[in-house]
Amino acid sequence: MDDLAIRGGHLIDGTGAPARDADVSVAGGRIVAIEPRSARPARRVIDARGLVVAPGFIDIHTHSDFTLPLNPRAESKIRQGVTLEVVGNCGFSAAPALPGRAALLREYLASSAPWLPFGETSYAKYVADFPATSVNVILQVGHHTLRLMTAGMDNRPLTADEQTAMERLLAEALQAGAWGLSSGLFTAPGGYADAAEIHTLARVLRRHGAAYASHVRDEANHVDAAVAEAIAVAEATGVHVQIAHLKLSGVDNWGGAARLLEAIAAARRRGVPVDCDAYPYDTATNPLRNLLPRFVMEGGIAAMLERLGRADARARIRAELARDGLTNFGRIPSWDVVRIAVAPHLPQEAGHTLGEIARRRAVDPLDAVCDFIVADRGETRVLITSMSDKDVHEITRAPWVLVGSDGNALATAGVTGQGKPHPRYYGTHARLLGSCVRELGLLTLEAAIHKTTVGAAAALGLRDRGVLREGAWADVTVFDPARIAERATYDDPHQYAVGVSTVVVNGEVVVDGGDHTGALPGRVLRRQAERVFA
Ligand SMILES: [Zn+2]
Incomplete structure (x- = not known):
């Protein structure tokens, strides 16, 4: 029976x-x-x-490793029909945390995983201790985490010893059950790595039959070069590369979706093993500090908080933002498009925009931003509406672009039900099959389901799922x-x-x-x- x-x-x-x-x-x-x-x-x-x-749907890009230990029922995901989450993305993973470095990792990840307990752990112990959950999980080890374990928050190339140590940590994680490596070259400390460092790590991945996923170096004014850098890893090493949450941020970059898609499609036609994913929203979410120039985080969180209090540092930030727009997000119309999602030390501010907060305090918006980061100890997460609907629709419509919520499994009750996180944590797949298929007619139901099942399984190389x-x-x-x-x-x-x-x-x-x-x-x-x- x-x-x-x-x-x-x-x-x-x-x-x-x-x-x-x-x-x-x-x-x-x-x-x-x-x-x-x-x-x-x-x-x-x-x-x-x-x-x-x-x-069951495959959410190919998430950060639910930060919430599944607190919400193993994965409520916000499973109720959309998601049965598999790929976690450990954008260079962030909660392991390994080497002796003496767990506090550094906790402090670094507080703006992404404010409620997760951290302790010293090898990657193998992390995998063994990972809780039973309602969804299946694919784990990745993060490049930021590996850099924190070797060079801390230093803005420099690795020494030969550090490079060797990083390769050893990567190999240990892969043997212990990590599916592959993720990077987040858009921010510190992973962004302090050059392309050669990533290629060296990709060769380790190649030896283990493992994969690489990247939040590319820039999603705004330099997005073409950043996507080309990711494609080059796949082309040079043969390792499968997953380009995360494809987007064009910043008003100067709007309208470029077709061009960006064609760059990836052309590589795929050449046989390069590269895929990408996206979420169907015009709004991103990130730690607030990541919108500032990369020098701000040099030396770590304590150094950043000290720096943000200084007039000379603020003057430099102001000049760099005026010239380049926000780091990784480009030029925005105003600080009214940046809204507090989660502020662990200022929870009453969730839902308010930085523009509003600056007006209320009668200060310049950039001063309001710096003051806010200091008061919230660098842990603030924001929502930033930096994309155009037209680009989002064009990317969503492409049948070969996979679906990643870039969001955590939350629950309406309990510790993960706090703040005002991005609605995509609860809605990505329902929006795809609901408004994108039914109301906007961006693609057929069969095509939408293909993206998040067989299409995702093929990118992951899954044999018997999806x-x-x-x-x-x-x-x-x-x-x-x-x-x-x-x-x-x-x-x-x-x-x-x-x-x-x-x-x-x-x-x-x-x-x-x-x-x-x-x-x-x-x-x-x-x-x-x-x-x-x-
Ligand atoms: Zn990311």
């Missing part, structure tokens, strides 16, 4: 093929049959009449295509998406009738066991 049958639904299998009516049978965690009007006996039958039955076929793991999402929608907004972000009725992970029902069952069947996926080209 089978464990589970999902009957009567419209099956969209993830390959891009049109919907067809078929029943899905599950036993032992795997899909054992897909056939019209199945008569196989099953312990549990789910009625999917009028609903779409799809592979697709509805006999023998594959039973990660399945059942939703109402007429009703699926995000409910989270910038003003009221802690709201679950609607329209997803059933989610199955590794054959276990996690969302049942729209409610979380409490099941934690997710596991950390191992490259050696799950990857085609390991």
Whole structure:
């Protein structure tokens, strides 16, 4: 007898093929049959009449390693139908934390993981201690973290010894279960690395059959060169490169989506193993300090806080921002487009813009920004509306651009339900299948599902996931295509998406009738066991 049958639904299998009516049978965690009007006996039958039955969605770029230990039910994600999260992105990972360096890592990551406890840990111990969760997880080790463990916040090339140490830490993480390396060359300290440092690390990845994901060096005025730098890693080393959250920030760069997409598409036509992902929103989120010139963070957080209090440093920041726009975000119309998301030490300011705060305090906006960072000890996270809708739609429409929320798994109650985080943490996939498909008509439902299932699985090299076929793991999402929608907004972000009725992970029902069952069947996926080209 089978464990589970999902009957009567419209099956969209993830390959891009049109919907067809078929029943899905599950036993032992795997899909054992897909056939019209199945008569196989099953312990549990789910009625999917009028609903779409799809592979569980793959959120290919997230930071849920910062929240899954606090919210292992992964509520904001699983309720959108996400069954696999790729974490440890943008160069940030909570491990390794070498003896004597855990406090440095905690301080560095406080603006991204304010509530996560940090302790000394090897990468192997981190993997072993990773909690049971509702979603499957792919872990990556972060280049910022590796640099913090070797050269701290120094703005310089690595010494030969430090380079060797970094390569050893990377190899240890890969052996322990990291899928690959992520980088965040847009900010310190990873941004202090030159291209050669990354190529050396990519050769370590190559030896282990592992992958590279990059938040590129610049997403604003120098985005073309930054994307070219990422493509060059794939071209030179053969390692698969995932370009994170593709975008054009800053009003001077708006309208360039077609050009940027074509640069990546051209590399793919040449056979270069490169993919990219995006979230369907015109607003980014980042630590506030990352909007300032890179020199600000030299020497670490304490040095930064001291520097931001000084008139000479502020004058230099002001001059550099006037010339170049915000670091990594380019020119913005005003500080009214930068809004406080989470301020651990000034929680009452969540939701207010820096423009408003400056007017209230009757100070110049840049002084308000510097004062705010100092008062919040460098831990402030902001939302910044820096993209054009037209570019976002053009990128979303491309059938080969994958889907990454760049967001954490949150819950409306509990420690992760604080502040006003980006609504994409709750809504990326629901927005894609809801407003992008149904209202804006950017792409068909089959194409949208392909991006976040079979397309994502191919980029990751997953053998038996992301697709509805006999023998594959039973990660399945059942939703109402007429009703699926995000409910989270910038003003009221802690709201679950609607329209997803059933989610199955590794054959276990996690969302049942729209409610979380409490099941934690997710596991950390191992490259050696799950990857085609390991
Ligand atoms: Zn990023």
